[in-house]
Amino acid sequence: MRILFFGIAKDIVGKATVEFQNEIQFPIQVGALKAELIKKFPALGELSSLAIALNSHYATDDMSVSAQDEIALIPPVSGG
Amino acid sequence: MRILFFGIAKDIVGKATVEFQNEIQFPIQVGALKAELIKKFPALGELSSLAIALNSHYATDDMSVSAQDEIALIPPVSGG
Amino acid sequence: MDINIKIVSEIDTTIGYHYLAHEESGGHSIFIGSVRNSTQNETVHELFFEAYESMALLEMEKIAKEASQKWNLQKVIMHHAVGTKKVKEPIVLVGASSAHREACFEACRFLIDTLKERVPIWKKEFFENKKVWVTPHP
């Protein structure tokens, strides 16, 4: 499955979209997915906040992610 | 001397400008002038507020008005 | 600080940002007041505004200067219309620009609140069967 990265998270990961094949087992809870991503890219863990968007909505840690969902990593926002 | 009237004060007095010749003795204090005008046009006394402008600035009751000053009667404002 | 103050027959609602923009300003707060179709449940057809113009301009200038003493502002705009205004027509436009948004929001609110308290402009409301000068009670 594909994860979208934006802003500083894109710089940390080095690209806007990463395909995860066998590294992550789906379904997975949002909290566990975040932990996996931080393990893989430790600099993500240093951000003041890190949220996951599930199909364009903020997700809570206990939500379940399937391989068909659109997932995005949301570093601290700074619009406006 | 001439006094300018606006809004509801103009309706009460019946015109926008009134010339006062011998009815009012100058110099006069603002408070006394207001009292004279209310005596002449009692409906002015029923307004929720009544201010005097002396040369386009709000005047306090203890200021002195001479016959050369531009005087305006300011009923409750309602701009905006 | 730059101040732009006018009594006009037609408010141009499009110019607020153009006037307020400044290289040190990140925030611009604009308030526009207009004629609405009712007041206290009565249908309003139109409003008529009369100003003691020389004094209204001076008083708006005092208010703009007071705002610039209270907040760090780059620019202030205050325009008020006179004459007959129909429903949806703009009556007043005020605004302020500042580095951060707190100051411009607070200043903009102060500008319109204080204008309504002090600037010598009077509004007559035209209803179906009557017309009255608005004389707010304190």
Next chain:
Amino acid sequence: MDINIKIVSEIDTTIGYHYLAHEESGGHSIFIGSVRNSTQNETVHELFFEAYESMALLEMEKIAKEASQKWNLQKVIMHHAVGTKKVKEPIVLVGASSAHREACFEACRFLIDTLKERVPIWKKEFFENKKVWVTPHP
């Protein structure tokens, strides 16, 4: 309530009142944010904005609806720019209209405050010798 939400390459700063006007509205509060020439005493050359567009539009819609539950509003507008923006160029325009001014002022402030907290848009600052993603600390 009518809501007008857009992600655009250029903010049109002139349309706020035109969109917000409504026959029941007497008050219209508009906020425009723009690029200023410095941040924390460093000279800023330009900003770059990136959005997660599908989500940003949904999140702005949620914020507009929350505002309409908190206050009695006729219309809400929220436009945000993406791409490169130079000093004095507008970045964001939000606004609300209501019968009386209290509601539109409070709603407008809520719109911009909440947009900055939640809408997935990211800003990169370009200084003389470096460029950094702005990552606000809580």
